[in-house]
Amino acid sequence: MRNGYRKQFYKILFKKSIREIPKIMAVILVVAIISAALIFSITSIFGENVTKINVAYVFEEEDEWFSVGLKYMAKGANCNLKKYKKDAALRALEKNEIAAVLLVYNASDAEDFNPALPVNAVEFIYSDNDQFLTSMFGSIVSAGITDYLVLNATRDVVKATYDDYNRSKFNDFEDELMDYLIHRNRYYERIVFYDSGDIPLKHYYLGNAVALIMLLSSSVVIGFGKNDDKNFIKFAKRTGLTKFDLFASKYLAFIGFFSVLTGVGIAAFQYVMWDEFMISGILSSMLATIVLLSLIILIHEIFPDKTVSTLFCIFVSVIFLFLSGNIIPLTFLPDQVAQISEYILTKYPSALYGQTFFGRMNGGTITSALICLAITVVLTLVVSFTRGDAYENN
Amino acid sequence: MDNLSLEISNLYKRYKKNVLFEDAALSVKGGDCIALVGENGCGKSTLLNMIAGIIKCDKGNITFNIDGNEVPLNKSWQYVSYVPQHNSLIDSLSAYDNLLFWYQGDKAKLDKDLKEGLIKELGINEYINKRVSRMSGGMQKRVSIACALANNPKILLLDEANASLDIVCKLQIQKMLQKYASLGNIVIHSTHEEGDIGVCNKIFYIAGGKITEVPVTSLKEIFKDKL
Numbered sequence: 001m002r003n004g005y006r007k008q009f010y011k012i013l014f015k016k017s018i019r020e021i022p023k024i025m026a027v028i029l030v031v032a033i034i035s036a037a038l039i040f041s042i043t044s045i046f047g048e049n050v051t052k053i054n055v056a057y058v059f060e061e062e063d064e065w066f067s068v069g070l071k072y073m074a075k076g077a078n079c080n081l082k083k084y085k086k087d088a089a090l091r092a093l094e095k096n097e098i099a100a101v102l103l104v105y106n107a108s109d110a111e112d113f114n115p116a117l118p119v120n121a122v123e124f125i126y127s128d129n130d131q132f133l134t135s136m137f138g139s140i141v142s143a144g145i146t147d148y149l150v151l152n153a154t155r156d157v158v159k160a161t162y163d164d165y166n167r168s169k170f171n172d173f174e175d176e177l178m179d180y181l182i183h184r185n186r187y188y189e190r191i192v193f194y195d196s197g198d199i200p201l202k203h204y205y206l207g208n209a210v211a212l213i214m215l216l217s218s219s220v221v222i223g224f225g226k227n228d229d230k231n232f233i234k235f236a237k238r239t240g241l242t243k244f245d246l247f248a249s250k251y252l253a254f255i256g257f258f259s260v261l262t263g264v265g266i267a268a269f270q271y272v273m274w275d276e277f278m279i280s281g282i283l284s285s286m287l288a289t290i291v292l293l294s295l296i297i298l299i300h301e302i303f304p305d306k307t308v309s310t311l312f313c314i315f316v317s318v319i320f321l322f323l324s325g326n327i328i329p330l331t332f333l334p335d336q337v338a339q340i341s342e343y344i345l346t347k348y349p350s351a352l353y354g355q356t357f358f359g360r361m362n363g364g365t366i367t368s369a370l371i372c373l374a375i376t377v378v379l380t381l382v383v384s385f386t387r388g389d390a391y392e393n394n
Numbered sequence: 395m396d397n398l399s400l401e402i403s404n405l406y407k408r409y410k411k412n413v414l415f416e417d418a419a420l421s422v423k424g425g426d427c428i429a430l431v432g433e434n435g436c437g438k439s440t441l442l443n444m445i446a447g448i449i450k451c452d453k454g455n456i457t458f459n460i461d462g463n464e465v466p467l468n469k470s471w472q473y474v475s476y477v478p479q480h481n482s483l484i485d486s487l488s489a490y491d492n493l494l495f496w497y498q499g500d501k502a503k504l505d506k507d508l509k510e511g512l513i514k515e516l517g518i519n520e521y522i523n524k525r526v527s528r529m530s531g532g533m534q535k536r537v538s539i540a541c542a543l544a545n546n547p548k549i550l551l552l553d554e555a556n557a558s559l560d561i562v563c564k565l566q567i568q569k570m571l572q573k574y575a576s577l578g579n580i581v582i583h584s585t586h587e588e589g590d591i592g593v594c595n596k597i598f599y600i601a602g603g604k605i606t607e608v609p610v611t612s613l614k615e616i617f618k619d620k621l
Contacts, residue, residue, distance in 0.1 A: 004498030012484065012495050019486050231482035236495070238447060238471040 005239040013253040024221050024257070031217040035209050056084040056092060057102040211350035212321055214258065214289055218296045219313030222254055247381065255293045262289040284366060288349035291369050294376035295320075295345055301383045320346040345372045397461045398424030398548050400445070400580060402605075405454035407440060414440050415451070416603035422582065422596070424548070427575035429591050430584040432600035438584035439479065441600065442551045445582070446476040460548060475542035479553040481534045482541070485527040489518055489537045492526060496544035504544075513540040515570045532563040539567065549580040556587050568593045 084092065089101045233246060266285040267277050296313050303309035321327050323340050324347035341347050348368040402420040407413075414437035422428055430438045443449045445456060447470050458465040458473060465473060483492045490504075497504040507513050508522065516536040526534060535555060542550060552571070556564045564587070572593050575581045583590055591597060591610070599608045 004500070005495065008495045008499040011499065012487065012491060015491060016484060016486050231478060231480055232484050234448065235476065235478070235482045238476075240471075 005236070006241060006245060009236060009241055009245065010249065010252065013249050017253045017257050020221070021257075024217070027220050028213060028217040028261075031220075032213050035212040035216070055102060056082055056089040056098045058084050058086045058089050208321070208327070208350050208353075210262075210285075210353040211288070211292060211346060212317075212327075214262070214292050215296065215317035215321065215346070216314060218254070218258055218293050219310055219317055221258075222296055222300050222310075222313070251294075251297070254297065255290050258293055259286040259289045262286050284352050287366065287369055287373070288352035291349040291373045291376070292346065294373055294380065298376050298380045298383065301380050317346075320344050321350070324350065345376065348372055398578060398580060399459045400549060400582075401455070401457045401459070402445075403455050405444075405456070405605075406452045407437065407444065407454075408452055409437075409440065413603050415454075415605075418454075418600075418603060418605045420598060420605045422580050424578045424580060425575055426596055427571060427581040427594045428583070428596040428598060429594040430582060430598050430600060430605075431586070431591070436600045437603075438600055439553050441605070442476060442553050442582065442584055445549070446474055446551055447471060448476070458549070472545065473548040474551065475545060475547035475549070476551045477535075477538050477542045477553065477555050479557070481526075481538045483526045483534060483537060486525065488523050488525055489529070489533075489540075490522045492537060493522075493541055493544065496541045507544075511543075512570065512574060513543055515566070515573070516540050517566060532559045535559060536563070536567070539570070543574075547579070549582065550574060552581070552583045552585075554584055554586065556585065556590055564589055 082098075084098075084101070089098070092098045093101055233241075237246075263282045263286045266282050270277050270281060295316075299313045299316060300309040303312055318327075323337060324344040325333065325338075325341055349372070352366065352369050400420070400422045402418065405415045405418040405420075407415040412435075420441075430441065432438055440449065444451050447467055456467065458470055460473065483489075493504055494501065497507075508519055516539055518533070518536050518540055521529060521533055524533075526537065529537070539552070539555065550571070556567055559567070568589060571581050571583065575595075581594075583594065585591070594610065597608050597610055599606050
């Protein structure tokens, strides 16, 4: 007999969630505008500093194609490149006049290295096979940011070199190579950044923006109807609905809605950018949403009052996002913050969002996100079952 | 009617430092429409909550007997319905959707009751598809009562069901309660309304931790010592 109530209870929650969509979308829109403004401002501020650093390049042995490439690289917006003699470059690095030195070797002796495929050079850097290029970092900016810049610079070299190849109208290019030329951005991003486990800055900020929007909008949305329904829940419990039903219903109605919304959003993004869907990316973004929202549910469970819990959620969201480097990159924050960030729940979901935009995932981040999810779910269960549910305590 | 009864004995209930009930007792049988009266904070709502099984008493017995069989308290929800002071509806859904939960999704039964059942007399058909949040207090109260009647309960508990309602709404609800009790059921109504007293056949006065039956008279008469 009680199963009838239970079934109807879940149906009601589904219907209620559907009815809330216009309100939810309005909140998301407002939060998205605020987040976009915030992220844009921060990107501008830090992007400006990042692109102004000086990097030296030193040729161990001159190479025709990389000389050509470095001409383009020097014009790039990522860093100011200047050719140095090796000793002078090292002295400049010591004096902090430059942020990094690129030592370019003649790679013709490297095993399996095909000079006709400059993308191999990039792969060599990240496979610790330093026969081609070595980077040395100074103390002006952290290794992480310089590393990113070096990659970008190298990409410029690769592109420039290929452009020259292309213009010279060689006829013996393989089809595969032509395909690479046409889709080089995509190819480069997928191979290099996926394998390295790192993400480019624009995706980093994009991922953070999604995390920020999800956390702030869900903080507000979960408050809808929270106190309005407490009387209903109080009486519905007489029909045999258990604490587990109430717990599960929050996850199904609230997280279900947001994770589907994320999946659809990411799928649309992928289609617009790449004309195809990548299921792994969609699923990972949904996992990221589930992790973030389980944190919001935990906070709402701890604080039964709607206003208090909503404000606390927003407060915690901003603090967590800051500590996990979502608002200002960790590179620009004290080392202690970077150490704390390792233990902050929001770090892994936002990294997942960032990686999602490549369509390829890093297994380690997924595992970390799953661990975060397990922690929040267990904590929420403990709070729900030991304190009684939030409605009862009102 | 002898096939239905509610017996409360040796009831003790403390709320924080206040003793609400101390060795209190109450006996009601099928067909009774009773009014619970008393000053604010005397424990009327607490008593209804205990009968409904929402909160537990500190000590004492609350037993239901149906056709000579005692109903365990954990099964009482099937026979006891409660209309709380503040509505227990989901505001963002329609009256129909709210009712459907209490009818366990049985649309056929709900539609039948709306056409010819007791809830028809509550006059909710005209706004059955209206969202609860857009209804007036009186409309919401009628829907709350309809929800409580969904399971054909034997005992209907109402906590100030007529407070702040217009006279037409009050009279409709009173008429429905009278009819409901006349079918052999029990109605227990916590109230401060003179009109509600008029439709009840017993009045219980709660004061000093005791529940005392008083003659059916006016509220002024009951509270004359306090005035």
